[in-house]
Each structure stands twice: as C-alpha cells, then as structure tokens.
Amino acid sequence: MTKHVQLLGISNAIVDILAHVDDDFLNEIGAPLGSMTLIDEQQAHEIYAKMGPATEMSGGSVANTIAGFANLGGSAAYIGRVSDDQLGEIFVHDMRSLGVDIRTNPAANGAPTARCHVLISADGQRTMQTYLGACTELSTQDITEQTVNSPRVILLEGYVWDIPEGPALTQRAIDIARKNSSTVALSLSDSFCVERHRDAFYAAVKDGIDIVFADEDEIMELLQKRTFEEVLPALADFDNLFVLTRSSQGSVIVQNGKTIVQEAITVNEVIDTTGAGDAYTAAFLYGWTADQSLAECARLGTWCATQIIQQVGGRIEKDILYGYQDD
Amino acid sequence: MTKHVQLLGISNAIVDILAHVDDDFLNEIGAPLGSMTLIDEQQAHEIYAKMGPATEMSGGSVANTIAGFANLGGSAAYIGRVSDDQLGEIFVHDMRSLGVDIRTNPAANGAPTARCHVLISADGQRTMQTYLGACTELSTQDITEQTVNSPRVILLEGYVWDIPEGPALTQRAIDIARKNSSTVALSLSDSFCVERHRDAFYAAVKDGIDIVFADEDEIMELLQKRTFEEVLPALADFDNLFVLTRSSQGSVIVQNGKTIVQEAITVNEVIDTTGAGDAYTAAFLYGWTADQSLAECARLGTWCATQIIQQVGGRIEKDILYGYQDD
Numbered sequence: 001m002t003k004h005v006q007l008l009g010i011s012n013a014i015v016d017i018l019a020h021v022d023d024d025f026l027n028e029i030g031a032p033l034g035s036m037t038l039i040d041e042q043q044a045h046e047i048y049a050k051m052g053p054a055t056e057m058s059g060g061s062v063a064n065t066i067a068g069f070a071n072l073g074g075s076a077a078y079i080g081r082v083s084d085d086q087l088g089e090i091f092v093h094d095m096r097s098l099g100v101d102i103r104t105n106p107a108a109n110g111a112p113t114a115r116c117h118v119l120i121s122a123d124g125q126r127t128m129q130t131y132l133g134a135c136t137e138l139s140t141q142d143i144t145e146q147t148v149n150s151p152r153v154i155l156l157e158g159y160v161w162d163i164p165e166g167p168a169l170t171q172r173a174i175d176i177a178r179k180n181s182s183t184v185a186l187s188l189s190d191s192f193c194v195e196r197h198r199d200a201f202y203a204a205v206k207d208g209i210d211i212v213f214a215d216e217d218e219i220m221e222l223l224q225k226r227t228f229e230e231v232l233p234a235l236a237d238f239d240n241l242f243v244l245t246r247s248s249q250g251s252v253i254v255q256n257g258k259t260i261v262q263e264a265i266t267v268n269e270v271i272d273t274t275g276a277g278d279a280y281t282a283a284f285l286y287g288w289t290a291d292q293s294l295a296e297c298a299r300l301g302t303w304c305a306t307q308i309i310q311q312v313g314g315r316i317e318k319d320i321l322y323g324y325q326d327d
Numbered sequence: 328m329t330k331h332v333q334l335l336g337i338s339n340a341i342v343d344i345l346a347h348v349d350d351d352f353l354n355e356i357g358a359p360l361g362s363m364t365l366i367d368e369q370q371a372h373e374i375y376a377k378m379g380p381a382t383e384m385s386g387g388s389v390a391n392t393i394a395g396f397a398n399l400g401g402s403a404a405y406i407g408r409v410s411d412d413q414l415g416e417i418f419v420h421d422m423r424s425l426g427v428d429i430r431t432n433p434a435a436n437g438a439p440t441a442r443c444h445v446l447i448s449a450d451g452q453r454t455m456q457t458y459l460g461a462c463t464e465l466s467t468q469d470i471t472e473q474t475v476n477s478p479r480v481i482l483l484e485g486y487v488w489d490i491p492e493g494p495a496l497t498q499r500a501i502d503i504a505r506k507n508s509s510t511v512a513l514s515l516s517d518s519f520c521v522e523r524h525r526d527a528f529y530a531a532v533k534d535g536i537d538i539v540f541a542d543e544d545e546i547m548e549l550l551q552k553r554t555f556e557e558v559l560p561a562l563a564d565f566d567n568l569f570v571l572t573r574s575s576q577g578s579v580i581v582q583n584g585k586t587i588v589q590e591a592i593t594v595n596e597v598i599d600t601t602g603a604g605d606a607y608t609a610a611f612l613y614g615w616t617a618d619q620s621l622a623e624c625a626r627l628g629t630w631c632a633t634q635i636i637q638q639v640g641g642r643i644e645k646d647i648l649y650g651y652q653d654d
Contacts, residue, residue, distance in 0.1 A: 086439070
C-alpha cells in the first residue's frame with residue numbers, strides 16, 4: 001500500500017516558462033491581461049517562438065500548494081501526469097525533492113509535459129497561455145484505492161475539469177474519499193475556469209466536496225453574484241467549509257452560518273502576487289490537518305500568502321514560518 | 328553564405344539548474360565553495376536527486392556574453408552543441424529570441440544537452456557542477472568557412488578546451504579568422520580551467536588570440552604570478568589586448584605597454600555576482616565593434632557589470648543601458 005499522507009493533490013502537472021513581455025505582445029496574441037487561456041501544441045510553439053528569453057520552473061496551481069504544504073513540513077502525495085521527457089523530469093524532481101510521494105508514472109509516449117507560458121507585464125501582472133499536453137492523458141485508471149489510499153485531505157483543482165476524463169476521475173477520487181473518510185477540498189482555479197464548468201462545480205460542491213477554496217471572483221462566478229456582499233448570504237444554502245480569499249481585504253472563512261474574518265497583513269511593496277492563493281491554501285491546510293482552529297488556519301494562510309507576494313516566484317520556501325507568532 | 332555578424336561565440340551550450348543549498352550540502356558532495364567541477368552523467372543524476380526544487384535558465388559563460396551582446400543591439404552568431412531535447416530547445420530558443428544566429432544543429436542522438444547544477448549558498452556564492460553532455464560532441468566539422476564566416480570578432484572560451492576536440496576546433500576557428508581578418512578573443516573562463524590548460528592557453532595567447540578577457544585569478548594563474556601587481560610588468564612580453572577585471576577594484580586594460588584603469592562603480596548592495604564578467608565582456612565588445620575607444624569600452628563594460636550584480640540572474644536585459652551617459 002502507498003504511504004499514508006495528510007494531503008493528496010490531484011491536478012494538472014505543469015512546468016512554467018516565464019518571460020517579460022510588453023503590452024503589444026499581449027495585443028498581438030489577443031490575450032486579455034491576467035487571463036489564463038488553454039492553447040494547443042501548435043499555438044504553444046508559436047507563442048514560445050515569439051517570447052523572449054525565459055526562465056523555467058515547476059508550476060501548476062494545486063501542485064504549488066502540494067509543494068508548499070510539503071515545505072511547511074506536512075506529508076503529501078501527488079497524482080498528475082507528466083511525460084517521460086526533460087520537463088517531466090524537472091517537475092517530478094522538484095516535487096520529490098520536497099518529499100512528495102508521486103503516484104503517477106510519467107507517460108512513456110503521447111504528448112509532452114504540459115507547459116504554461118507565463119507572460120509577465122511591466123506592472124508584474126501575469127497572463128498565462130497553457131498547453132496541457134500530457135496532463136490530458138490523466139485518466140480514471142490513475143485514481144485507485146492504491147494511488148489515493150486514505151489521506152486526511154484530497155485536494156482537487158478546477159482545472160482538472162478541463163481534461164477529457166477530469167469529471168470522471170475527480171468523481172472516482174470523491175468516491176474513494178467517502179469510503180475512506182478522507183475530506184475532499186476543491187480549489188476553484190480561476191473565474192474563467194468556473195465559467196467553463198459552473199454546473200459541474202456547483203453539483204460537486206453540493207455533493208462531494210467538503211472544503212471550497214476560492215477567491216472573490218471565483219466564488220461570485222460560481223454563485224452568479226455580482227458582489228462579494230451578495231455571496232455571503234447565499235452560502236447559507238451550503239454545508240461546506242468555504243475559504244474565501246480577498247487580496248488586500250483579507251480572507252473570510254464561512255461554515256454553517258458562522259463567519260470568521262481574517263484581515264490581510266499590510267506590506268510595503270508587492271513584488272509578485274503569483275502563487276499567493278496557492279500558498280494560502282497550503283498553509284491553511286497545514287493548520288487544518290494539524291487540528292488547528294479555523295481562525296488559526298486563516299492566520300497561517302495569510303502569513304504565507306503575505307511572504308509569497310514579497311518574493312519573486314510562487315512556491316513556499318522552507319523557512320517561510322520564520323518569524324510567525326502562534327496565537 | 329551565413330549572415331555577416333559583428334560577434335561570433337564558440338562555447339559550451341549549457342542550461343543552468345539553480346537551487347539554494349546549505350553548506351552541509353557542499354561538504355557532502357565535496358565541492359569547494361565557489362568552484363566549477365566537471366561531472367559525468369551518473370554524478371549529474373546523483374547531484375540533481377540531492378538538490379531541492381530548482382529553476383532552469385539558459386547559461387554558459389560565452390553564451391551569456393553572446394546573449395548580452397545581442398540584447399545590447401549587436402549582431403551575433405553562435406556555435407555550440409545542444410541535443411535535440413527539451414533543454415536544447417530551451418537553449419536555442421533563448422538565443423534565437425534575441426536574434427542570435429545559431430550555426431550548429433542540435434544533435435539528433437548522443438548525450439543530452441549540458442546542464443550546470445548551480446548550488447547557491449546562503450551568502451549568494453555559487454558552486455557549479457557541470458555535466459557537459461552534448462557539448463563534448465562539438466567537433467572540428469562544426470567549424471567551417473560557412474559556419475564561421477567573417478565576423479568582426481570571434482569569442483572563444485577556455486572551457487571549450489575541456490571537450491575532446493576543443494584544442495583542434497579552436498585552432499581551426501583561429502585559422503579561419505586569420506584568413507578572413509577576424510579578431511579572435513578568448514575568455515579564460517575560470518582559474519581552475521586555466522590550471523587545467525595553462526600551456527595550451529599560453530601558446531594560444533602568444534600565437535592566435537588577439538584579445539584576452541580575464542579576471543585577476545585567471546591572469547595570475549596563466550602567468551604564474553602570485554599578485555596582480557606582478558602581472559602588469561609581465562604583460563610587456565605580449566602584444567595582445569588584455570582586458571582584466573578586478574571586481575570592486577575595477578578593471579585594467581593593457582595593450583602595447585599602455586594601461587587604462589577603469590574604476591568600479593560603487594553599489595549599495597550586491598545581489599548576485601553571476602554573469603558580471605560575461606556582461607562586462609559583452610558590453611566591452613559592443614563598444615569595441617562600434618569602434619569606441621578602449622576607455623569607453625571599459626566604461627560600458629563596467630556599467631553593464633554593475634547593473635548585473637544588482638539583479639538576480641546573469642544575463643543582460645534589453646534596457647540595461649538606460650541611464651548610461653556617453654563621454
């Protein structure tokens with residue numbers, strides 16, 4: 001049997017290719033500033049050919065969270081498909097080097113490892129063009145009693161619904177979780193992703209998902225509300241735990257009609273907001289799996305997200321809790 | 328015929344894999360702090376498996392200089408061997424995206440693209456473990472009238488003498504340069520490299536090389552002097568142009584008994600010294616190929632190196648001359 005871990009992530013395994021671009025570049029490729037667009041292999045080649053010199057690093061939203069959770073000291077496992085190529089080797093290395101138990105073998109043939117072309121504007125905003133490649137080959141066969149086992153929490157991401165067997169394989173993970181009393185969490189990924197799969201997400205949240213991680217835009221999109229103020233009363237219809245992040249307005253934790261508001265920590269300068277949400281989720285779940293109070297989980301999440309926005313790059317470093325004061 | 332360019336680089340084409348390590352890590356692998364060690368494929372796998380999560384970017388000393396020269400606005404070409412794999416694609420992309428004319432085809436089989444494991448200590452020092460892979464397959468057949476053509480300057484690096492056909496292929500490049508009235512420059516790479524190939528470098532400097540780029544340690548090693556003060560009188564025996572960098576003590580340009588001293592620019596904080604020498608060389612040659620005075624070339628080199636040490640990463644960005652004042 002596989003190792004028992006606190007957190008298992010199931011998500012798209014992606015290597016980021018980061019380069020600075022000017023606004024003309026975004027206009028030329030027709031990408032709205034700050035958006036995430038899915039592209040095919042041909043488009044990936046075209047965009048890469050147009051991009052300047054780049055830097056490569058492992059990415060993927062829930063994969064970032066799993067890496068961060070492991071770096072905080074939690075035990076973690078991961079299910080996601082890469083190809084047996086150099087980018088796949090990089091992705092697997094970066095996870096394994098943090099002690100993450102990888103439960104999907106690289107595909108020996110088929111599409112190459114997924115890459116996300118991260119186009120960084122002068123103001124630091126990131127526009128993403130993602131070629132899912134090998135991710136699309138993740139299937140229900142990868143989700144077994146053996147690979148899932150009985151983690152304390154299974155964390156899914158909305159982006160998985162973008163791959164052909166995404167709905168079926170996440171359902172299988174939910175079924176195994178129920179049988180083994182694992183908690184199932186879902187990160188809503190981004191508001192465009194919620195728009196693509198709203199009905200499926202809504203159904204899953206109503207039946208199967210225990211914890212929902214979302215930012216303001218994502219939860220408004222899911223519930224079809226125009227303001228965050230309209231969101232809160234609407235949550236009374238759900239029995240999930242909602243963890244809602246609001247950038248500089250902090251975060252709000254809602255469960256069974258109770259609401260906890262966690263204020264943001266003021267920073268002098270925001271360097272790069274990439275990965276702030278993923279880091280919040282990692283630290284929140286790190287607290288949650290250590291049976292901390294929801295308020296303490298929110299404080300941990302806020303602390304780590306605050307550190308992340310003051311550095312370049314989205315992944316949590318080992319010493320991130322240095323200076324953190326327990327309540 | 329290939330395009331006529333100002334600068335052609337011939338060097339080891341390497342992708343850097345950068346990760347932070349603690350001093351115990353360096354002790355464990357027996358690497359002296361700040362050294363560059365050549366390793367084989369097996370050792371590369373072992374070191375990579377021990378390293379934490381990493382970031383990948385195109386590197387290589389003279390390749391950095393070529394990229395920097397192109398980013399400054401110069402026309403450049405490059406001869407160096409990568410494999411037809413994803414790291415090779417990354418290397419070629421990063422050069423091509425700057426307009427560099429790549430004159431070596433990726434190898435369809437053989438060793439994978441070279442990687443340099445860059446181990447960054449807490450104090451920012453870098454210790455390098457380099458697996459040369461596909462670089463070792465660069466051969467005299469890659470150096471032809473067609474691939475070399477008649478650039479204003481051919482820039483070689485000492486590290487090329489580490490590959491089997493290095494001595495022969497650099498000699499062929501020198502022969503073609505003589506025939507076509509190209510100037511030949513050599514960057515001495517590092518003092519350990521000079522130690523490995525001192526006699527060959529000495530002979531090349533005496534016969535074939537026109538411009539020598541070196542830091543203090545490298546020139547002291549080449550001339551077997553114990554202090555930099557002993558170096559200067561010894562240069563009277565040579566008719567080369569010597570461009571000697573001395574970190575915070577600035578740089579010294581020596582030719583035919585004439586010496587120009589360029590002071591360093593004081594900076595508040597040194598972030599990362601990687602690539603400072605490569606950037607100096609790029610900017611010096613950018614001035615030189617534009618027929619600037621040696622003093623102006625040294626000023627340009629100093630300016631760019633100063634910018635580089637105040638940023639993370641070793642390659643020159645497009646706007647590096649912003650704020651530079653011509654004499």
